[in-house]
Amino acid sequence: AAVLHVAGARPNFPKAAPVIRALDRFGIRQRLIHTGQHYDERMSDVFFRQLGLREPDINLGVGSGSHASQTAAIMTHLEELLVADPPELTVIYGDVNSALAAALVATKLHIPVAHVEAGLRSFDRSMPEEVNRIVVDRVSDLLFATSPDAAVHLGNEGIAADRIYLVGNPMIDTLLDNLDRFDIAGIRAALALPDRYIVATLHRPANVDDPVDANDLVKAMHSVADQIPVILPLHPRGRSHLENAGLLSHRALRVVEPLGYIEFVSLVRGAAAVVTDSGGVQEETTMLGVPCLTLRPNTERPITITHGTNRLVSRAALAEVVASTLKAERPATWRTPPLWDGKAGERIAEVIAGELGL
Template sequence: MQIDIIAGTRPNFIKIAAIIYAIESSKTGIKYRLIHTGQHYDEKLSLGIFRDLNLPAPDRNLNIGSGSQAEQTGGIMLGYEEILKEKKPNICLVVGDVTTSMACAITAKKMGIKVVHVEAGLRSKDWSMPEEINRIIIDSIADYFFTTTIEASQELYRNGKSKDQVFFVGNTMIDTLLRFKPKFQAPEIWNKLDLQKKNYLLLTLHRPSNVDKIQNLKRILSSIMENSGEVPVIFPVHPRTASILEKISLPSKNLFFIKPLSYLEFNFLLQNSMAVLTDSGGVTEEATVLQIPCMTLRENTERPETVQIGTNEIIGTNKENIEKALFKLFANKWKKGAIPELWDGKTGKRIIEVLIEEKAFHTGQIID
């Protein structure tokens, strides 16, 4: 069996790592081709993570780079189509909800290749999010689905998928987190500021609705700074946000902008923080497993288990909610969370076991 494993962004790399480890340790003869679209091209967000996670070099890199949603989608589809003309796999495996996954899923499906979606069935119900559109498109055309929760499986059933297409296996991001937890390493800022465990806040922002408009970004940052006392706030700045921050006058002695961190460095800061404020879905999952209080700076989430079971709360971006959330944190009244079912570090193995057992994955000619 030949599988194309698709990745293009930092979250993709973290998710596919567990699958690649499982393939290489299974000794089943499964062959894979790692396709990197180049959607993330910053060193810390892209190739650096291959070193951090001990991943093999990509077999192909489309080097798509920056551009609008349409430009990236079109470029990825054209590039992946050329690869498929050279050789078709049995399966195109895509993870998550980024442009890379959506574009390659469409391209593979149109060329008669079975599409497998890992992390299927997630829904925020927020159509302003490009990721929500991508999720729905991928799930509407994929052939098989691996889910992180029972609720995600039920969402797929409601949309007409059959039980022989849907497999509840857990969360590959957590496989990678648990595998590399002993190897987390302190970034430069840790020693530079003499940070101590549980004495700082970690902040991440990258959603267009939060960072593309100066007033929105300034309001969020001001609200956090006004309610964080003298606690340091460490903000690794996503490349898309850096240019906007240059236009904001926001003097603060305890807000520290730093460059993007490696995977091992970021999770070191997350694990040792007092809390994280974020608009990233993946960070809410990692915070839940690491038992770190998490505040989601959005009005919704496609990962409700992090709220229902984990340490996450949806607080939005208005000043009053941020103030209330930080007050609760500093009063030591934040809730205790638990870890969702099957988030146990064995998801990659379960996925490979399904691929091996399901005869449907072994049909279809591989064309050289």
């Protein structure tokens, strides 16, 4: 195939869908490799079904492991495939280990790499994703930035301006494409939720991997549930730590399995506020105008703060910030970040088509 996409973890799928669709319109031959980094039905298959994403041509089935073993497994399998049938271009998404592995393999085989969501920086190398972002951008040939700050970071790191494309946000393409499928009343009824509730998601290692932090986090989440019902579709990572720390013992905090994309964004759209440590959810709430409280000391997506509805908050301050957020009017002043208009996939496809000489 001319273009090979490598995806593997939940947040990759809503980013890849609009790019693949737009490249299809150019009649470009494409293959999709799923690394198998995420493999539960609810972390992977449901996105393919709901987003009409083509079936992966191959699933490497690498599964979970340490950073080194997971990254190495993807690299070893992918190298074989790329040697046997080299594409003209490899496209990778975001900052997950699947993207890192694919970037390293492709670039060493002299296959150009296009990075979708390039240039995001938290400037916090204790985050595994920050290391992945830096390395991936360093070796990528085409860098697609979702926000002006990201393009600036790439320039500051010495990447030539003619390789950096500010194209907008393909994850937001997916959100806008599906707006009329987000059914607030339907999801409230399905989950027997009241009109006012908070949605939470938690999966960052810095929040859930350490049992002591997990205790603090559970206390903070319980202090939210003291004020308003909380629904928490819980990522598998850290689940046992949080449960051991007593997460399930509050009547107003409901933990459910990870939700499908349509159900999840419906829930977010109807929420009084969101508490999260996700990257993508900071962007989706910004687009929907739903207040977002991000349980992290920093964000690689500062535009969600300067333009959007996002705010960084510590575990210790969470209860108070939730109280003030619930009292405030819904933010009326938020602006949509530039180029978050549903056309990022098309812009990316145009650049790629040009690169392939079409």
